[in-house]
Amino acid sequence: MGGRAFKDLDCPRMAPDVYIKVKSQVTIALRTIFTHVVVPTEMPEKTDYGDVDFLVAPSSGTIINKFDWKGTVDAIKNVLKTAHGRHGFLTPDCMYFAIAAPGNDEKYWIQIDVKVCFKPELFTWYTFEYNYASNSRIIGSMIKPLGFTIDLDGLHVRVEELETSNFPDSLIWVSKDPKDVLRMLGLDSRFITAGFTTKAESRLQTESIELR
Numbered sequence: 001m002g003g004r005a006f007k008d009l010d011c012p013r014m015a016p017d018v019y020i021k022v023k024s025q026v027t028i029a030l031r032t033i034f035t036h037v038v039v040p041t042e043m044p045e046k047t048d049y050g051d052v053d054f055l056v057a058p059s060s061g062t063i064i065n066k067f068d069w070k071g072t073v074d075a076i077k078n079v080l081k082t083a084h085g086r087h088g089f090l091t092p093d094c095m096y097f098a099i100a101a102p103g104n105d106e107k108y109w110i111q112i113d114v115k116v117c118f119k120p121e122l123f124t125w126y127t128f129e130y131n132y133a134s135n136s137r138i139i140g141s142m143i144k145p146l147g148f149t150i151d152l153d154g155l156h157v158r159v160e161e162l163e164t165s166n167f168p169d170s171l172i173w174v175s176k177d178p179k180d181v182l183r184m185l186g187l188d189s190r191f192i193t194a195g196f197t198t199k200a201e202s203r204l205q206t207e208s209i210e211l212r
Contacts, residue, residue: 005051005096006084009109013048014101021102022110023052029079030114033072035059036123040130051111055130057123064093064118076114084109093118125154128178143185155181 023039030037036057069087073095077085084098097112117126140150149156154176162170175181
């Protein structure tokens with residue numbers, strides 16, 4: 001199954017060579033608009049892709065309600081040379097676009113998802129969070145029983161006595177530097193260097209937390 005943001009367009013899953021080509025082309029285009037642009041590291045051994053996910057950030061911080069969504073959507077549609085683009089409805093921090101597949105052999109569309117990080121100072125952390133589909137979801141589930149929490153602000157240690165009565169106050173912020181977090185958790189730096197080549201490698205790393 002391919003992208004689902006445009007029900008009237010044929011957006012099938014794409015082969016790895018097409019994905020790589022589109023990722024490169026769109027990255028160049030988005031860098032004419034945003035200061036920070038990255039494609040979170042994909043899960044290894046994928047045989048096809050449903051869309052291309054981008055994480056971007058403007059040069060200065062803002063908040064979601066003050067961001068120029070219409071102007072930004074129009075600007076991206078212009079650089080991508082497409083008429084298909086919109087702000088997300090259920091995902092208000094995202095924009096969705098569809099571009100024609102490269103080449104002339106097949107006529108279909110490729111969905112481009114653009115997620116906005118509104119705090120440029122957190123862009124590196126957000127990138128770490130979204131690598132390998134969702135580092136935070138994978139690692140976070142493993143470290144929760146150990147008294148740690150990962151969220152969009154970084155790694156926190158939880159004060160057990162406050163968890164049930166006042167969860168926000170139970171969180172003691174530790175770091176938003178991915179290298180420091182991996183070092184403290186005893187995890188491989190390949191989580192931030194796109195170094196895993198198989199699913200088994202990444203799975204073994206997270207499973208090692210449970211053994212401690």
